[in-house]
Amino acid sequence: MYCFPSSGWFFVCLKEDQRLPMPMASSPRINSAPEKEDGLIGKVFSNFVNKNITQMALSVPDESFFPVARLNKCLQTAAKTLSAGGTGYDDIQGNLRLRKNVSKWSFTWGGNLGVDELVTTSGAMHAISLAFMALTKPGDRIGVESPVYFGILQLAKNMGLKVVELPTNPEFGVLPHDLESLIGEIDICLLVSNFNNPLGSCMPEENKKSVVEILTQHNIPLIEDDLYGDVYFGTSRPKPCKAFDKEGIVLWCGSVSKTLAPGYRVGWMAPGKFIKSILKLKLFHSISGTTVTQEAIGLFLENDYYEKHLRQLRATLYSNSLHFIRTIADYFPEGTKISRPQGGFVLWVELDKKWDTGKLFDKVLSRGISIAPGRMFTLQSQFHNCLRLNYGLPWSDKLEQELKLLGQILKEE
Known part of the structure; x- marks a missing residue:
């Protein structure tokens, strides 16, 4: 149970066996030549103003959270x-x-x-x-x-x-x-x-x-x-x-x-x-x-006004992070690892090594979901099996179903 001043109490029960392990610490190569640009960043952000797509790729809270x-x-x-x-x-x-x-x-x-x-x-x-x-x-x-x-x-x-x-x-x-x-x-x-x-x-x-x-x-x-x-x-x-x-x-x-x-x-x-x-x-x-x-x-x-706004924003984002982590633990395939941030609004998810989240991006975009593939966050050949998700979105049944769909697509492979 957690209390946020002026925002109320939040009670969330996460069973210990639902807690996924943390991602591995990174081990980048020193003096490694940059990988060739593949246009992935431009492709991901070409849809960022499309209101028909659930923007889990962005690193900004939803506009509805702003005063x-x-x-x-x-x-x-x-x-x-x-x-x-x-x-x-x-x-x-x-x-x-x-x-x-x-x-x-x-x-x-x-x-x-x-x-x-x-x-x-x-x-x-x-x-x-x-x-x-x-x-x-x-x-x-x-x-x-x-x-x-x-x-x-x-x-x-x-x-x-x-x-x-x-x-x-x-x-x-x-x-x-x-x-x-x-x-x-x-x-x-x-x-x-x-x-x-x-x-x-x-x-x-x-x-x-x-x-x-x-x-x-x-x-x-x-x-x-x-x-x-x-x-x-x-x-x-x-x-x-x-x-x-x-x-x-x-x-x-x-x-x-x-x-x-x-x-x-x-x-x-x-x-x-x-x-x-x-x-x-x-x-x-x-x-x-x-x-x-x-x-x-x-x-x-x-x-x-800022501190009052931040209290509510922090409470909402913290609650959202727990919803995301619990849903991912329930529906993503075995072997999934996930960060557990104590602030901010993004999660880092590590999948089985067989996955290329650049290709996964294309699959889920056709279903109305945008994710940020891990390769965007490095100049080296790493994180191909990782992705970043934005939990700064209004939690809803629709969002929960889209996370479940993402897990289902991963399990089908």
Whole structure:
């Protein structure tokens, strides 16, 4: 039985024999040449706006989970409050109201970030792009988790970086001793320390502290994507690596794209000692962010709407995760392994080695279901028998039947 403040009690019974084992820790090859591009990512996302397909492939909660009416009111207020209705450019560093409230929010996890330490961006990927441009040159080696969000892989590849995929534990992420053993192979590091996409792993605090110490000792910057940290299922928000950064080597990146309003394209970063380089790049590339939406999100945070929304979102997502895990345990074939994230909204499923989930994608798409094949989350020849599922969808009889259908298709082979 679990209690979420202001959201009620949830009771879920999972028999021990229904609990599937966790996926294996990854063992990527170091200095492996990237696999040839096969167009899988484009194929998967060519249908992402199709309302007739159940979008288990996406890594964003359903639109029905967002507080649209409250956001609309904040937008209206923002347009009235801002000079010229928000049609002009904002300060290069970003909307002051938004930065003030992100600064205030950072005190909940021990970041204690000042307003002048923050730069607003057009989402977390924009922040990561700025960090790549500021800190790397073609040929540099970037260490990332394996598996990792395909957008990060594609960005690194397009910028001429050599991707070094690090061994990753499905529960605890990159372990400090694995990072230390490969420290000579990387020039920069990018980690999703809280509820990695797609594994859902979360680094223990001691590991985060050790990782920051190791990277600081070797003067290696860490780009930290903390996009999912607010969607935790425990009693308190897990600290990001940034909370242990004493020398300014961590570039902490966040946004509301996964929790509140993906279409607003509002994000931020705390670039540490690299802030001057980031501001220079932002000036050249975008000058200013979206003035009205940044002000609106600043208002939303300022009035404590965000925490109330998050409490309900976390309760819903946690309940959904248990529904998904139980249904998969009941209906998927023997030998299936599954992650058990303590936050976020994606599950990583490992099937028998005989499966190619790229081919499975085609089969289930014809039945109105979209999944994310595991090959999308690596540049190497691995994870062909894995898939990522989004449980950030309204739980219903229809969704349960579609999961059962997915299991039935797997059992028929």
